[in-house]
């Protein structure tokens with residue numbers, strides 16, 4: 467009864483997906499579901515995305531990719547990009563999950579597992595375009611492409627994609643990354659390869675930098691309505707979830723609500739504004755399982771306080787809260803613990 471609730475609005479998720487798709491067309495949307503769909507809950511997010519017609523599903527790890535495959539059946543393409551163990555590779559191959567491959571060592575293991583299982587691995591090779599966080603170096607690119615091409619001829623691999631990840635720190639750096647990426651595409655083309663999926667951009671660059679988009683755009687945050695920290699509001703995009711907690715005590719000039727740091731609320735958020743039936747009020751302090759909010763006339767036990775949402779009660783968005791403590795909206799959402807009940811309201 468007094469457990470906090472993260473309320474999920476399917477209609478808003480669907481509207482965001484539509485807005486992202488329109489914005490990035492003709493690039494196709496790969497929706498990203500890492501960290502339990504950015505804290506919203508994987509099952510709800512994947513099923514809603516499938517109903518909205520999503521074709522490509524981005525899963526950071528293979529275990530969530532397998533869960534997504536269970537939800538999707540034979541529909542959709544699933545892409546998992548974290549370098550994984552041989553057991554996980556076997557799971558991925560058995561469940562028709564595309565693999566992001568960013569090292570020669572991982573490539574060798576993926577091909578070997580395909581050989582052992584008698585199947586064909588679907589591979590998206592990653593070029594390090596400057597982020598230095600996994601990815602083949604330009605000088606090893608040509609040789610690695612040759613290894614994938616040889617595995618293709620043996621029936622052990624399909625070279626379906628080339629990808630990279632941007633730092634999004636400055637436009638100039640991202641432009642340099644794009645040059646490295648395009649050079650990798652050119653070199654692989656010289657080997658006769660024609661991978662269908664070229665993908666470089668996440669939310670911000672997909673939205674703001676049309677010239678950087680490939681045939682696919684990997685978008686997580688904006689689909690869930692999480693705008694960039696210090697970034698502008700986005701046309702047609704609204705927060706998909708709101709976090710609500712019940713008033714459990716009314717005191718002289720404040721109220722106690724049933725949510726705290728054990729639910730994943732950073733105690734450093736004290737001082738932020740939250741939403742109440744009377745509009746914005748200050749969150750005075752954050753305890754372990756309860757917090758204190760400045761009161762309002764007529765406040766009653768059972769009233770609801772909205773910690774974040776889309777501003778209907780005077781509250782901020784998750785990103786608005788995050789900016790107070792120099793982090794990103796994703797972190798506010800993904801820190802919420804299982805004590806917070808996920809409730810689908812539309």
Ligand SMILES: *Cc1c(COP(=O)(O)O)cnc(C)c1O
Pocket residue numbers: 498500547631667668669670684685686687688
């Ligand atoms: C998280 C992630 C994305 C999606 O990023 P958003 O900013 O949430 O859209 C895309 N690609 C990779 C490799 C990621 O890790």
